[in-house]
Amino acid sequence: MFSKLNNFLIKPRLYTPSTGAFWDDEHISKGMLEAHLNPDWNAATRKHDFVDKSVNWIASIAQPAQYQKLLDLGCGPGIYAERFHKAGYQVTGIDFSKRSIDYAKEQALHNKSNIEYRYQNYLTIDYKEQFDVITLIFCDYAPLSFANRLILLRKVYQALKPNGKFMFDVFTPLRRKTESRSWYFSDEGGFWNEKPHICLDSVYQYDDEDHTELRQSIVITEDTVNCYNIWDHFFTKEALISEIQPIGFKSFELYGDIAGKDYSDTGETICGVFTK
Secondary structure: OHHHHHHOOOOOOOOOOOOOOOOOOOOHHHHHHHHHHOOOOOOOOOOHHHHHHHHHHHHHHOOOOOOOEEEEEOOOOOHHHHHHHHHOOEEEEEEOOHHHHHHHHHHHHHHOOOOEEEEOOHHHOOOOOOEEEEEEOOOOOOOOOHHHHHHHHHHHHHHEEEEEEEEEEEEOHHHOOOOEEEEEEEOOOOOOOOOOEEEEEEEEEOOOOOOOEEEEEEEEOOOOEEEEEEEEOOOOHHHHHHHHHHHOOOEEEEEOOOOOOOOOOOOOEEEEEEEO
């Protein structure tokens, strides 16, 4: 146990994978679903009053009568997708959490919503000019490596119809954390594990060209040690535009958030709307 633990107490190499499941972990996915569904948490999904504003704004700049088919990447349990459906879109949702997708499908049946949900890693999509709008909401673009971001952008561009819109948000460098280490003991279980456990939390910064940040949680139970590595990146306006433009989008608009707030150089988020 000690030798295994010692391997985790040094700064890992860039993009070292987690040792445990995250999205599909039997216990962690329960906490993630709870966070999605809580209307007052800015956790897995933003507060639901913001979600309502966001959907209304998206429907105002890409009206469903003209932009009919919408693909919601990282849809989770369908919080946005259900609202998009009610706004008049034909919705497809994709997420890599089976628990979230199963919940979304149950809700679609209950609500008689004609939404197609797929349990899939969105890096593997292979649509060709099928959607008018593609969304990737709550800064899910930034955890990807630069190589995977380019893969996703090319797939999104291919999936959009001519004049289709790709809408997503990212955090700015104002959200970057300083390097740190902390720990806590959960004697009754918690988010990471249902058993009593110690959690060692670390934040690491990297000097690579992508200025990568790692938030690491090492979870120790009586029997197991698991390491969860959550990678992240932060964007200025200039960095975001320079990354997206070579893909071929013909125009773009920038906002302060994905509910249409005016863009500001002092904001913590940027929303990009890129038109094919």
